């Protein structure tokens with residue numbers, strides 16, 4: 001297959017990206033029916049970062065970061081670079097030099113299904129990376145790959161222009177055609193959780209707030225005393 005760099009203008013509205021970023025990974029995946037998550041082996045190199053942005057995808061030969069260099073030019077402010085490799089790798093294909101270049105271009109973070117190095121420097125400069133591994137093993141710049149083609153990253157299908165949301169919980173991809181709808185559903189979920197949180201804080205039981213007693217009954221779960229005698233109600237004696 002020919003290797004290509006696709007110049008892609010497609011992407012979500014800024015407002016949608018910002019709502020998805022505020023919602024966070026757990027809420028966004030729930031709003032999409034528990035889909036879109038990357039395998040949790042992809043971890044942030046430091047805690048506390050929360051980003052969202054348009055995906056610029058890279059398909060690289062393992063242990064070769066030539067195409068990451070080629071992809072920098074295709075990035076615009078607010079983007080997230082997403083790197084997949086053609087075979088499994090934990091090599092440190094990305095570090096603070098590339099981080100500096102991406103940051104200068106306004107890229108808000110990187111997701112890489114391989115290794116990352118210079119993690120203290122990246123943390124200090126505030127460039128968040130989600131990677132499969134931290135590894136000092138260096139790479140070459142010698143083999144062709146592609147930029148802005150659909151890729152599978154840690155089990156998730158990512159197309160250029162999709163929205164990537166990443167935080168301490170992991171990474172989720174929102175397909176571009178679902179972004180608008182998800183940006184409506186996710187805040188509704190956040191609001192409903194806030195309501196539940198208030199009620200839990202006031203001492204209400206989740207069994208009541210979430211109507212789970214009916215579920216327990218329908219599943220045949222019974223309250224019994226220590227002798228196994230069925231009790232009329234659930235009150236602790």
Ligand SMILES: O=C([O-])CC(=O)C(=O)O
Pocket residue numbers: 065092093094095096097098099117118138139
């Ligand atoms: O130089 C490389 O290939 C990766 C790296 O360590 C950096 O970007 O700082």
Ligand SMILES: [Mg+2]
Pocket residue numbers: 095096097117118
């Ligand atoms: Mg380095």
